[in-house]
Structure formats: C-alpha cells, structure tokens
Amino acid sequence: MPLDATAIEFRAVSYGVNGRPIVSDVSLRIASGETLVLLGRSGSGKTTLLRLINRMLVPTRGEVVVDGVVTTAWDAIRLRRHIGYVIQEGGLFPHFTVAENVRLVPSLEGWERSRVQERVDSLLRLMSLDPAEYAARRPRELSGGQRQRVGVARALAADPPILLMDEPFGALDPVTRAELQGEFGALARRLGKTIVFVTHDVREALLLASRVALLVEGRIVALAAPDEFLKIAHPEVQAFAAALEPRAGGSP
16 A cells, blocks of 8 residues: 555544534544554543544444445454554453464464464564563563563554554553653654554654644544644644643753
8 A cells, every 4th residue: 555545534423422422523534654643631532533443433423444445344353453453551361471462363364373473473572572581471470561562562463554552651651651652663664554543642642643633522623743733723732732841840
C-alpha cells in the first residue's frame, strides 16, 4: 500500500450508549504508515475511537473503513488479526511464558513451527529482550517496561499492517516511560506501520505523532502535525499547551 493511501477512515461516525453520545460525527482519514495520536482528557472518546477500528465496538451511525472495507463487512476475527493491539501493562496472559504470549497469533494463523520460533526470537531481540534470558519467563517475572516490550512484540507477531496502542506507557515510571517513548519512535519509523496511539499526555503526543487529533466530548476539535498543533487557537489546545510550561519553582 503506498504511503499516501488511506488505511483507516471514519465516515461521519457516532457512537453512544443508552442514548448518551460518546463519539459524535467524527470524519477522519488515517494514511498508511502514519502515526496518528488521539489526544484528550479522560472520557473524551479516545479509546472508543480505537475500539471502533477493530470492531470491538460498532458505530451507532456512520462507517469505519479499514483497508477499503467497512468493519462490519470484515470477519471480526480476521479483522482483529489484521490489527495489533497494545494496552497498559501489555495485556499479557499471566500463565503463558513470554514466548507463548508472542507466538499466540502466528500459531493460530497456522505458521510453521520454525517460522514462529524465528519470529519470536527476532521480535524479542527487536525489543531489547534476549530470547535466551526472557523467552521462558512469565509476566510476573518481568518489570513493567519489560512487560510493555513483550506486549508490543505480541502485537507485531503476525506482522499486522495496523497497530492500535491505548496509553501503553501510562502505568510506567517517568524514566522507563521516556526510554520506551524514544525506542517506540525509532521503531515506528523503522517498521512503517499505520499506528493509532491514545494518550492524555501532550508531550508524548508531540514526540510520537505524525499528526495529533485532539478530542473534546467525542468530537475532534483540532488536527495537525506536531509543529503546527500548538499554534491552533482553540481553547482546549491552549489548555494542553499550558501543561508544557514550567511550573513555579522551575520544575517542568
């Protein structure tokens, strides 16, 4: 798929529960190979948009299109295997080893055992986890940053073209979070996946995004590249911009 192709499209999408709107009239195109960051306060609709992409939710109105096909026309299992999904703490199966977590989807897809093993080893190395040291461990034997790395490896295991990330670094300490942000930025450029990344941290958004989409009460109120985003006059953009200013006493 060429870089300027549309990988994901929201067409006048709304979603609500019991008559309460959560997402309202969202129209958005996400290009193949870009990292779109969904930024907003808690309850703004960020995670709902993410779950509409992999059909964990179905729009009340409008359509979500993935690789040219409306999500409701996809087989749900095929769609979800077409899309990697990463959440806080990686969402790992606690009773599986690291290797078993990473190999799960390729095994379900019927890959040959040797190919699966090669993929597991290469992804663990890509995530700076030596297979000889980490493959046989269970999630409880890992640090938070290591679990997050395994979660990303598992999401990438079957080489999906699209990756959804729901505040994946939000539960980590500041130092580990900064390290993983830097690693992820380099990894995103290297792999060329289409990535939709949810955060409420404006610094993280500006660091990782090709474009930032700001949500307020289920609507996109600003959409721009990082170097243009803070120039937008909308009051919610300026509220997030203010969060970047040093606090009294000189600490950021």
